[in-house]
Amino acid sequence: MNILWDTDPGATERYRFALGVDTQALDSAAMVARAIHDNPQVEQIVIGSDIPIDRACELSEATRLDRPEIGVILLRSRVDVTTLSQALRAGIREVVASDDHTALAEALRRSRELTSRLIGHASGGSAREGRLITVFSAKGGVGKTTLSTNAATHLAHSGLRTLLVDLDLSFGDVAISLQLVPAQSIYDAVSMSGHLDDEALRGLVVTHEESGLDVLCAPNDPGDADRIPVPTVSEVLKVARRSYDYVIVDTPPSFTEHVLASIDVSDALVLIATLDIPAVKNLRVAIDTLDMIGSPKDSRIIVLNRADAKVGLRPEDVEAAIKTPIAVNIPNSLTVPASVNRGVPIVLDEPKSPVSLSMKELVDSHIRTGRDDEVGSAAAAVGQTSSRKSLFRGRK
Ligand SMILES: Nc1ncnc2c1ncn2[C@@H]1O[C@H](COP(=O)(O)OP(=O)(O)OP(=O)(O)O)[C@@H](O)[C@H]1O
Ligand SMILES: [Mg+2]
Structure with missing residues (x-):
């Protein structure tokens, strides 16, 4: 399942097509951290454009240590080189323009593929999926x-x-x-x-x-x-x-x-x-x-x-x-x-x-x-x- 971290209550509806229905919207870092800790089904976290980049990077760094298979995708209203390099250092998988829903859907698909490969390796690589x-x-x-x-x-x-x-x-x-x-x-x-x-x-x-x-x-x-x-x-x-x-x-x-x-x-x-x-x-x-x-x-x-x-x-x-x-x-x-x-x-x-x-x-x-x-x-x-x-x- 996906988590959408965004303070805007309308965000779930806005990204619904890209995110799919198996998505939980949360509006605070603490709630996201708790969901990552408690729910083994979480595979992707999408961070909305209103969340400051420093907070997004903190969450990504923590997730990278606790649950490295989880993919973090960052939405920004403007994607520039500084944001990209900061995101890269924090282990964020992709940075996507917040109005490009097709790019978000594709980023999620790539990230999901990577997550299933990582899960496969973690379980000894034998549990290949049908x-x-x-x-x-x-x-x-x-x-x-x-x-x-x-x-x-x-x-x-x-x-x-x-x-x-x-x-x-x-x-x-x-x-x-x-x-x-x-x-x-x-x-x-x-x-x-x-x-x-x-x-x-x-x-x-x-x-x-x-x-x-x-x-x-x-x-x-x-x-x-x-x-x-x-x-x-x-x-x-x-x-x-x-x-x-x-x-x-x-x-x-x-x-x-x-x-x-x-x-x-x-x-x-x-x-x-x-x-x-x-x-x-x-x-x-x-x-x-x-x-x-x-x-x-x-x-x-x-x-x-x-x-x-x-x-x-x-x-x-x-x-x-x-x-x-x-x-x-x-x-x-x-x-x-x-x-x-x-x-x-x-x-x-x-x-x-x-x-x-x-x-x-x-x-x-x-x-x-x-x-x-x-x-x-x-x-x-x-x-x-x-x-x-x-x-x-x-x-x-
Ligand atoms: N190649 C075919 N030649 C002749 N009849 C066919 C062929 N393919 C399907 N049919 C017939 O068409 C009818 C509808 O087929 P089917 O139930 O598979 O469609 P469906 O898309 O699942 O329908 P629904 O949307 O109602 O679920 C059935 O009576 C089936 O036997
Ligand atoms: Mg049928």
Whole structure:
């Protein structure tokens, strides 16, 4: 989580997009020092432009000794050489102009990466984190759930420890698509907030027997969605990354605060469009919003679902409209709803069908990385022994 140290009560709202929702605003050095001491979740401190530079440097020097993994970022209304060199000497990671929210978001991302590397080294370097992928589209019904369940099933079936999280908290249908009957849901993580660990998370998931995929389902009661605080979702995803090789997150069709929290910690973002003007327009708006909040462009994977539908719009028209290349085209096929109705993911039901082959291409060429062997052993290093043999070795 982030701490924003600023005396201006409006600062949280002003920097909300850059900082994300997992942020606590504090207005005194003493309160910041106490939070650093008491809360192991604190990873970044952003110091507002009203805080005098000497006070900011004092805090950074103290933090460098007590919690060296924490990143300190300084906001200034004017960035000059004197400020930069003073900040550098005190161990402040970045100095950013207070009106440049994109630069702040990017500085936070760089700092977070450094923090996770430092945490990795501190724990002996063995607890390498898995990859987290959020599947999103601002328009409903384009295939998010189809794609996330099949991608996650394919990863799990390849021998990788995979968790699928249904973040469509009100209307999630991952459980029904996979014919799972969950005893617990993500709602049960709320009572464990602040002390969720690998074992507690394992108690909340249900396993899809055919593939070995673990699933953290959405609540049964749509009303529970509003009772799940955003920091709980962030904590669940953080613990999940430590426990699994891959975490795939299915989402509702809008930028809810829960979705933003997931995007915030994602290594890659799968964005889906279909060949209709509203879907393309919504994808364009989603891309603009992601640019605004500083989400890295190179982590986006654009997928065109039902790409061969003869509806007057071509894949090239979509690429021109969104000014981004399409990574994978998935054909339209009646076998998709048929497999959903049977409750068997199409990658298992008809693995050789063109739809399955394109979904596997998405996973194997764009989601998986060359370090699968390493992440597989990392999961084992944190006490997770896979019950299945690894089928993926040498078979990418
Ligand atoms: N390639 C495809 N060919 C044919 N039908 C498809 C294809 N992809 C998805 N569908 C069908 O489209 C419908 C919507 O898909 P899905 O539920 O995955 O979308 P979604 O984006 O998750 O929707 P929501 O926003 O409501 O959660 C489903 O009935 C699914 O079977
Ligand atoms: Mg869905």
